[in-house]
Amino acid sequence: MTNKKIQGDLIEAKALEHYLARGYELLAKNFRLKCGELDLVLRDPSNVLVVVEVRSRTAQRSWETPEQSLSAKKLERIRKTTELFLRQYRGRFSGLRFDLAAWSGSQLEIYPNFWWY
Numbered sequence: 001m002t003n004k005k006i007q008g009d010l011i012e013a014k015a016l017e018h019y020l021a022r023g024y025e026l027l028a029k030n031f032r033l034k035c036g037e038l039d040l041v042l043r044d045p046s047n048v049l050v051v052v053e054v055r056s057r058t059a060q061r062s063w064e065t066p067e068q069s070l071s072a073k074k075l076e077r078i079r080k081t082t083e084l085f086l087r088q089y090r091g092r093f094s095g096l097r098f099d100l101a102a103w104s105g106s107q108l109e110i111y112p113n114f115w116w117y
Contacts, residue, residue: 004116012054014108015101016040024050033084036077040101041085048095049081056103070100076114 010084016026019042028041040052055069078098086096100114 007056008054011056011101011108012039013105014103015054015110016054018101018108018110019050019052027084031081031085033081035084036076037080038081038085043093043108044097046095047093048097049086049089050097050099051078051085052099052101053078054101054103070115078115 012029019040020026022046024042026040026042028038031041033040036100038051039054040050042050042052044050053070053074082096082098086093097113098115100111102109102111
């Protein structure tokens, strides 16, 4: 396992811990389809489906924040994968929200409603 993969798993675990401590229910982790992957898929206490993209930046790319690293292509893959995920759960949620969990240096920042379509 590479250092990048280990670091990514740790940051994802920190993000998941953040949501679980606030009463969210984990529905899927690293949900993969041919069109893309969803890092975390949760249900919030008010029955809203929350799709969380977890991003981090290393010293190599310190000029770019985790938030800036999300390309239009990546957002489109998240959207398409979410649509396919929702087909399994049609009508079971009161809403949909996309959050960003961004790790910069030594701090996790959560951006609720970071993106919508």
